[in-house]
Amino acid sequence: MSQTVRSLAVAAVAVVGLAACDNRMPEVPGEKAMATSDVQSAALATYVKPGALDEYYLFYSGGHSGQVFVAGVPSMRHIATIPVFAPYPGTGYGYDEATRAMLGGFTWGDVHHPAVSKTDGDYDGRWLFVNDNANNRIARIDLRDFKTKQILGPIPNTMGNHGSSMVTNNTEYALVATRFSVPVPNRFEPIEEYAKEYKGAVTGIRIDPKSGEMSIGWQILTPPFNWDLGATGKGPSDGWAFWTSYNTERATGKLEVTASQRDRDYLAIVDWKAAERVTREGKTTRIEGIAMIDPAKVPGVMYLVPCAKSPHGVDVDPSGEYVICSGKLSPTATVYSFAKLKEAIDRKDFSGDEDGIPVLNYDNTVLLEVPVGLGPLHTQFDGKGYAYTSLFVESAVAKWKLPPYDNGVDPKSLIVQKIPVHFNIGHLVTAHGDTRNPRGDYLVAMNKLSKGRHLSVGPSIPESSQLIGIGDGKMTMLYEAFTEPEPHFAQLVHKDVINAIEFYPKAENHHPNAIWTPKEATVVRNAAKRTVEAKIYAIRTYFEPGRIQVQEGDTVILHITNAEQQRDEIHGFAVVGHDKNVIIDPGETKTLKFVADRYGVYPYYCTNFCSALHQEMQGYIEVVPRDRRLTMYRNNDGPMTWERRDPALALSEHGGH
Amino acid sequence: MLVGAAALLLAAICLPLWGMTLVSVQYPEGLRMVVYPTHIRGDITEINLLNHYIGMAEISNDFFVELKVIPVLFGVIAGLCLIAAVVRRTWVTLLPILLMSATAVYGFWSMRTRLYSYGNDLDPTAAIDIEPFTPPMLGENTIAQFGTYAYFSWGTFLPVLAGVLVTIVLWLDLRARNGAGITIKQEAIR
Numbered sequence: 001m002s003q004t005v006r007s008l009a010v011a012a013v014a015v016v017g018l019a020a021c022d023n024r025m026p027e028v029p030g031e032k033a034m035a036t037s038d039v040q041s042a043a044l045a046t047y048v049k050p051g052a053l054d055e056y057y058l059f060y061s062g063g064h065s066g067q068v069f070v071a072g073v074p075s076m077r078h079i080a081t082i083p084v085f086a087p088y089p090g091t092g093y094g095y096d097e098a099t100r101a102m103l104g105g106f107t108w109g110d111v112h113h114p115a116v117s118k119t120d121g122d123y124d125g126r127w128l129f130v131n132d133n134a135n136n137r138i139a140r141i142d143l144r145d146f147k148t149k150q151i152l153g154p155i156p157n158t159m160g161n162h163g164s165s166m167v168t169n170n171t172e173y174a175l176v177a178t179r180f181s182v183p184v185p186n187r188f189e190p191i192e193e194y195a196k197e198y199k200g201a202v203t204g205i206r207i208d209p210k211s212g213e214m215s216i217g218w219q220i221l222t223p224p225f226n227w228d229l230g231a232t233g234k235g236p237s238d239g240w241a242f243w244t245s246y247n248t249e250r251a252t253g254k255l256e257v258t259a260s261q262r263d264r265d266y267l268a269i270v271d272w273k274a275a276e277r278v279t280r281e282g283k284t285t286r287i288e289g290i291a292m293i294d295p296a297k298v299p300g301v302m303y304l305v306p307c308a309k310s311p312h313g314v315d316v317d318p319s320g321e322y323v324i325c326s327g328k329l330s331p332t333a334t335v336y337s338f339a340k341l342k343e344a345i346d347r348k349d350f351s352g353d354e355d356g357i358p359v360l361n362y363d364n365t366v367l368l369e370v371p372v373g374l375g376p377l378h379t380q381f382d383g384k385g386y387a388y389t390s391l392f393v394e395s396a397v398a399k400w401k402l403p404p405y406d407n408g409v410d411p412k413s414l415i416v417q418k419i420p421v422h423f424n425i426g427h428l429v430t431a432h433g434d435t436r437n438p439r440g441d442y443l444v445a446m447n448k449l450s451k452g453r454h455l456s457v458g459p460s461i462p463e464s465s466q467l468i469g470i471g472d473g474k475m476t477m478l479y480e481a482f483t484e485p486e487p488h489f490a491q492l493v494h495k496d497v498i499n500a501i502e503f504y505p506k507a508e509n510h511h512p513n514a515i516w517t518p519k520e521a522t523v524v525r526n527a528a529k530r531t532v533e534a535k536i537y538a539i540r541t542y543f544e545p546g547r548i549q550v551q552e553g554d555t556v557i558l559h560i561t562n563a564e565q566q567r568d569e570i571h572g573f574a575v576v577g578h579d580k581n582v583i584i585d586p587g588e589t590k591t592l593k594f595v596a597d598r599y600g601v602y603p604y605y606c607t608n609f610c611s612a613l614h615q616e617m618q619g620y621i622e623v624v625p626r627d628r629r630l631t632m633y634r635n636n637d638g639p640m641t642w643e644r645r646d647p648a649l650a651l652s653e654h655g656g657h
Numbered sequence: 658m659l660v661g662a663a664a665l666l667l668a669a670i671c672l673p674l675w676g677m678t679l680v681s682v683q684y685p686e687g688l689r690m691v692v693y694p695t696h697i698r699g700d701i702t703e704i705n706l707l708n709h710y711i712g713m714a715e716i717s718n719d720f721f722v723e724l725k726v727i728p729v730l731f732g733v734i735a736g737l738c739l740i741a742a743v744v745r746r747t748w749v750t751l752l753p754i755l756l757m758s759a760t761a762v763y764g765f766w767s768m769r770t771r772l773y774s775y776g777n778d779l780d781p782t783a784a785i786d787i788e789p790f791t792p793p794m795l796g797e798n799t800i801a802q803f804g805t806y807a808y809f810s811w812g813t814f815l816p817v818l819a820g821v822l823v824t825i826v827l828w829l830d831l832r833a834r835n836g837a838g839i840t841i842k843q844e845a846i847r
Contacts, residue, residue, distance in 0.1 A: 540706050566703050612710065613784055 030396060030420045034477065045469060046479040048075040056431055057493045058444060059114045059128055060465070063486030066109040068130055068141065073431075073442055073492060076467055076481035084139045084148045085109025085132050092572065092583030093148070096590040102151050110134035112488040113164060113229070116143075116497075117171040117212070121234040121320075121436035125497035127212045129174045131164035138165050138176055138205055140212050143498050145585075152214045156288035157184050157201045157221075163230040166434070167207070169238045173217055173272060176203035177243050181224030185288050195250040198224035201292070202243055204272055218279040220270065220293045220302055223355045224250050226259070227268070229313050229378070234436050235320025237338040241270040244325055246310040248354070260329055264306040264362070266354070267314060267325055269341060274301045296356025303345055305360040308334045308369065313378035313427070317387065317402055318436050322367070326376035326389055332369040333376055333389050335403060340365045370411050372398040373418065378489075380430040382470055383438035386416065390425040390445065397421055397428060397445055397468065399475055419475040421445040421466050422453055427489040430470065439494060441471035446487045454482050463487055502567040504587030511589035513559035518544035523640035525550070525633050532596075532640075536560040538571040538584060541613040543604070545642050549622045549632040552599040556621070561589040572607025575621065583608050599625040658826050659742035662753070662819035666735040669819075670694050670728045674812035675768070677792070679704070679803040690716070694727040694812055711801075712783025713775055723767050730760045731816065738823060747834065750827045757820045768794060 034042070048054055054072025062069050066086030070079045086108045087094025094103050109132035116123040127149075128141040137153030138161065155161065155176055163177030177200070183189040184199040199221055206217035225245035233240035248265040251258030275293060278284065283298045284291035295302035308327030311334075315324050323336040343349070344365050350358040375393030381402070382388070389398045401414045425447050431439035450464035462482040469476040506516060515521060515535045521544040523534040532554050537544040538561065550556055562571045564586035573592065574581040582590045606617035624630050632640045676691040676699075688707075689699035696718050705715050718724060737753040777789040790800065798805045 564706075566706075616784075 030418055042478045046074040057498055059491045060487040061111040061114050061489055063488055064110045065485055076479050082141055082146050084130055089581055092581055096582045097593050106135050114491050115165045115167045116491045116493055118167055119170055121169045123435060123493050123497050129165040131161045133160055133162045136161045140214055145501055150214055156290050163227045163243045166230045166232050168232045169234050171207050173204040175230040175241055176205055177227035177230055179226050191252050194252045200224055200227055216290055218275040219290050220295055231314045231316050233316055233320055237316055237320040239273045241272050242314045243268040244311040244314045263309055265310055266304040267307040269303045271301055303358050303360055304354055305365055306362040308332050315379040318381050318383050318438055322403055324379050326378055331371055331374050333372045334369050335367045336365050337367050367403055368411055370400055370414055372400055378427045380428055380433035381438045382430055382440035384440050388443055390428045392424055395421055395423045417475055421447055422464060423447055423449040429490040429492045431492045443468040443470050506587055509587055509589055514561045514589040516563050521545055523548050525637055527637035531555045533557040537563055539563045540611045541617040543619045546619040549630055550596045551624050551630055552626045554596050556594055556596050558592045559589055560584055562586050569610055570608040571610055574605055574607045576603045581607055596623045599623045658822045659738045662822040663735040663738040665815040665819040666731045669812045669815040670731050672812035673810040675809050677805055677807045679805050681802045695724055711785050711787050712780030747830050750830055753823050
């Protein structure tokens with residue numbers, strides 16, 4: 001064979017060889033299968049044996065489900081759903097008069113960022129605040145009974161409350177911000193006028209230190225940027241609030257392109273103590289009844305500093321000295337020194353302005369741009385000098401070193417470890433990760449996609465949350481759980497911080513129509529008003545009264561007291577065929593109201609399984625036709641008389657324990 | 658010693674006589690009923706709620722005449738002890754002992770009948786029919802799904818101790834009177 005022939009033969013073999021390999025998959029960067037020993041230690045680290053308790057509460061936002069989910073860590077078991085912005089028949093939320101009024105006619109919300117109340121910059125376990133991106137609201141859940149207590153809003157001059165509901169160091173304020181700028185006050189202006197006539201706003205929601213009651217503290221009018229996420233200062237930065245923005249191009253149309261033209265957008269820096277002061281001094285104008293601060297006219301309240309392209313998260317490290325923005329469309333986390341930001345403000349080191357709001361000099365305030373990876377969204381901390389940034393595009397979490405840095409440090413050398421997550425992580429949360437005292441043992445990655453990680457449930461696919469151990473100096477994948485749509489951010493709170501009650505003590509029930517003995521049960525008809533109002537006693541395992549007679553067309557108002565004082569003895573009260581169901585916890589009184597608009601007889605029954613004779617816990621509403629006389633009332637008016645059942649347990653005579 | 662006995666009796670009025678603890682799978686923390694000379698304490702509401710399913714009568718303070726009688730008896734006996742401490746006569750010392758014995762008999766008899774009637778005189782209309790039973794007065798047992806533990810407590814022990822003290826006094830008095838040759842200091846007896 002000649003040299004040429006031999007060469008041709010080798011080439012042919014090589015071609016065939018290559019062709020045979022065209023099914024080969026390249027390696028997934030960073031992905032490694034778990035070794036058996038890793039699986040075993042992960043199993044032990046997350047196994048919480050039956051009857052044992054988890055160490056942490058995980059409060060997930062429920063996204064467009066409008067609710068909050070509670071899970072335990074490290075087991076990742078879902079424990080409860082706290083209904084907030086949407087009715088939830090499971091706990092009767094949105095069916096009784098009090099919660100129906102609180103929902104205000106809305107049937108859903110979009111919960112993004114839960115925030116536990118803080119004292120001295122750490123969780124105090126009193127309340128959980130959550131935002132509604134859809135209907136511009138903010139809600140407060142009391143962590144004593146895990147119930148929604150207040151929904152504030154729709155908040156005027158706010159459209160898409162996204163950069164919310166982070167709380168300040170001592171829960172003085174919760175944050176609210178506009179994501180979608182509109183004309184303020186809202187009116188018709190064609191979209192062509194966006195850059196000029198449309199405005200954004202950021203708001204401080206004042207929180208009463210005793211009751212937790214929320215009210216609007218101050219509002220600041222801003223250029224029509226899309227405000228994204230917020231954070232509050234701590235330590236040296238206490239008294240300051242931060243928001244990231246995108247679309248500082250003030251563009252409309254296809255934002256994916258039009259809002260991604262500038263290399264840098266802005267981080268807003270708000271001196272909320274100054275905002276509080278100028279509001280008190282009346283340096284505001286009223287828009288839609290709200291005291292609005294115009295930062296162009298009232299200097300010293302708001303500043304801007306350039307920030308890597310279309311940032312998402314802004315986070316303040318545990319010391320409060322560093323502010324970190326995650327640059328979504330830039331593979332960097334921008335680290336600012338708060339001391340330098342403050343110095344630039346004090347020295348008026350401005351590089352320009354946006355509608356009269358000073359823009360701080362970027363170069364003099366930024367410490368470093370850390371190349372964390374592709375699509376950085378959000379950063380949390382471990383309290384041991386490290387930051388953890390979620391990388392949406394890369395589907396990974398990057399662990400990197402926080403300042404102080406040596407002069408001329410190689411930014412790449414700051415990246416300590418990366419761990420792949422499945423898939424496309426949004427937010428992440430570490431234990432007490434946004435407080436002054438992160439616990440540094442667990443991290444939960446909240447992934448937007450879970451494709452194929454679970455048994456198939458058809459095309460409507462849940463999200464995945466992955467538990468990563470960070471306690472022993474490196475990130476270790478431990479466990480994954482699937483959650484209903486759709487966790488955004490969460491709070492990971494040590495169990496010792498939360499003190500929840502197990503039933504409502506009778507002494508704390510101040511409902512004017514609460515009753516504690518069957519003798520007190522009453523049904524009273526007001527013929528003139530066409531109402532029937534009843535005080536109903538519920539106990540294992542009967543309702544007193546067991547019958548209620550009304551006339552067709554009457555408005556029926558039922559106050560039902562669950563007279564139990566025992567953990568988990570929950571009773572329900574559903575009216576068959578009337579789309580009504582309330583769930584009454586032990587010691588609680590709820591009011592149910594409806595119009596009896598169809599004659600006939602309708603059962604009511606206990607919906608929440610309570611005891612061996614739960615099935616027998618029922619009664620009847622007799623709806624008497626308009627042309628028939630009521631049989632249980634004198635003159636169709638006044639109190640209903642009925643034969644009360646015996647024996648009647650006189651529970652009020654005992655104090656329990 | 659007699660003053661001591663009186664003090665023990667008076668203290669006993671505030672202490673539990675007897676108690677019962679019930680435990681089951683769904684009540685791992687236990688349900689407690691504790692009987693004091695003057696009242697009943699514990700998870701009575703919950704116990705009544707459970708009992709009503711099998712038709713047991715409701716346990717309540719008003720129902721027990723014993724809760725009015727026993728503290729008075731304890732007080733009277735304490736008074737008699739004090740009188741015996743002052744009036745040093747054998748027959749006077751005998752009085753608290755007699756009343757104490759009567760009280761003990763009454764107490765145990767009443768408890769026995771109460772426990773019997775609670776477990777045997779069941780409401781025939783109750784939801785669940787069970788074989789009549791007598792809850793045990795002492796020790797561990799099983800009633801339906803519950804493990805029970807019944808015990809006496811200081812409200813019972815102290816009067817018993819008081820009884821022993823007074824009996825010792827009586828014995829010493831008798832020995833002194835019979836001229837056993839031992840001189841007993843009256844101070845110690847008081």
